Amino acid sequence: MKKVAIVGAGISGLYLANELNKNTEIDYKIFEKKDYLNLNEGYGIQLSVNSINLLNKVGFKNISASDVYYPTKVNFFQAKNIKKICEIDLKQFNNVNDRYTTLKRSTLIKFLIGNIPEEKIQFKADIQNIEYNEKIKISWSNKNESFDYIVIADGVFSKLKSQISNNHLNPIFNGNIALRANLIQHEKDNISVYMGSNFHYVTYPVNQKLEYNFVAIIKKKLTTKEIENKNILNSETFIKSLKDFISQNSIINLESLANIKCFPVFVSTELPTLKYQNTYLSGDALFAFPPSFAQGASQSIETANGILENITNSNSIYKDKISKILLVNKRSKLNHFAFHLTNPIIILIRNIVLKFLSKNKKFLESYLGKIYRN
Template sequence: MNKIAVVGAGISGLSIANYLEKHQLDYHIYERRKKDDLTGHGFLLPKEGIEHLSQIVDPDVLFKQGNFLKKYIQYSHKGKILAEKDLHDVFVISRSSLIKILTQSIPAGKISYEETIMPCSIQKGKLKKQDGAYIDSDVAIVSDGSKSRIRREIFKDEIMKIVQENEIVNIIKCKDIAASLEDNFMKYHHEDGGLTFGILKLSEDTVLWYSQFDNEKYKISEQCSVDSLKKYMFEVFDDWDPMVSSIVKGSNYENVHLWRVYELEKLNPFYKDNIVFIGDAAHPLIPFTSQGVTSALKDSFTLTKYLISEKNTSDAFRKYEAERKPEIETHIRNGRILLDQFLKPLNQQTDSILPISYK
């Protein structure tokens, strides 16, 4: 196998790099952010995600950095229990912890930070740096996120749609709140629909929380500051269950993240020439599916498998897409169903909707 360039050192890029490292394939990672930029907050991993991650990281190290969840409990916004469901092998971990774990197995010399990579419009399949220098690689694996610059440059006719949902994500450190949560995934729903608040315990003193908004009903300014976002959260959740309001008011908003969600109107091919896409760069998923990390891990495993077994990259890319695309399309359909449910008033929603998509 010839030299491989991996674009992006997020979860997808580091996952594929770990698989390439495991099989002793030659690669180099290019990441546009700084080395210590660990923005983002946390992920849910169902059983398949744990199984694939355990192939490339030590499970004992992994499990010390997160938490297994016992139940999904759905509440009204005032705290009335609406439904409960047992969870089996569902794990929650912070993004920074998972990034650190995945980075441990990658030699420092194989990652270049603060490098923005773009495709060359003259030479097909070639990537170049901002200074115009070409990347020395025969294959490029692109994992630069849901709004991938490289994907948009290659598939110029693609249509990205704004999803009718925004998310605000944050972390609170508080032993008392963490202790009161046990190990449950708690999600509060406003009776009018289009507004939820989710709570997940990461450790004995750390809680991940997120709020989902119908962005047509609950307007959030494009240029909102941290202070204005904090004020907005205080106002919206002032009369919710005391657990929710105490988390909202007790959080530090320095690293709060506002996520504007997009999706492709139609999936592009997963590859073009010698450039192949994985994770969100190939197939942005609506966050209701909780399948982003697992899909990235399965993409990485599948692509590596065919890069090893096939004699040429065209066959490897073709088989990778053929295996992964049907499952991704299932998650896209499920995500749209879950979004539709989220937008409806509670009395019109299907009972006990679990915010995880299964194939």
């Protein structure tokens, strides 16, 4: 029986494990450096139909409807006066069984880990080294085990990536800070994108229980010390300065934000080329996008599925997924640029163009449909 090692119990690694559960010819083990997974975190995540389609194949369709939300529209607003510019109908990309979904990240993790037998996941296993002989040997806490395949899904700051790729590519700070929070009182349903100068923020329900996610992406110069020190970025003074900036540039009641967390946005610049056979990178370890297309988790699931196809059917679908990554990256950057414009005349033109494009089926199919469909 072939054995697969999965390093990292994030969305990508756990999804792959769920797929491998269905395969009686392959054994697998997940290695996770943390002691346990946080199943209470309230921050949200958006999943488009490309990943929902794959998740439904591992039973996601049976998740309680009250734990998820099915937005039907993305509404675009001007942040400064909350004037609506246009809306995009998300239903046009849905299938009968697969619908654009928003939920808490922890709801997804709880679902994915729920299907994994306890003995298949090794917690407190911080994998630092891989040895290649006849098999692939990985070691942790004075123990080791050999595998036929290794899938490295250890996130954006992957340490193993440099060992297995020819080009040593560290993610870079893209000049923006993300402020995530839970929003308690909010009357808006669906996904709302508020565009300001050098910032944007997004709100959406994460379930049917009137709980909402808030995420703001704000252009900000940071010192190396600030980037490296989570405590500075999450200090009262720093958070207040960001909240003041948003309040001065938008009409929003920030009193209802809870559990605020800030972190610098790190992105990939190039795709790595791999040195070894039977070795894969998945999710953010393979490529981390700017968060302006809400595709990180969906692409993490798609690439994990490509890896599965490659391992089980020697299917080259993994390569197709990689070209999709480059397309998603371009669109994420374009969205980011359009959401953060500063010049009033260019903003006026952007709004007119957005109004037109949001109704243009051909454009929407090419810009979003291509990404949202597998």
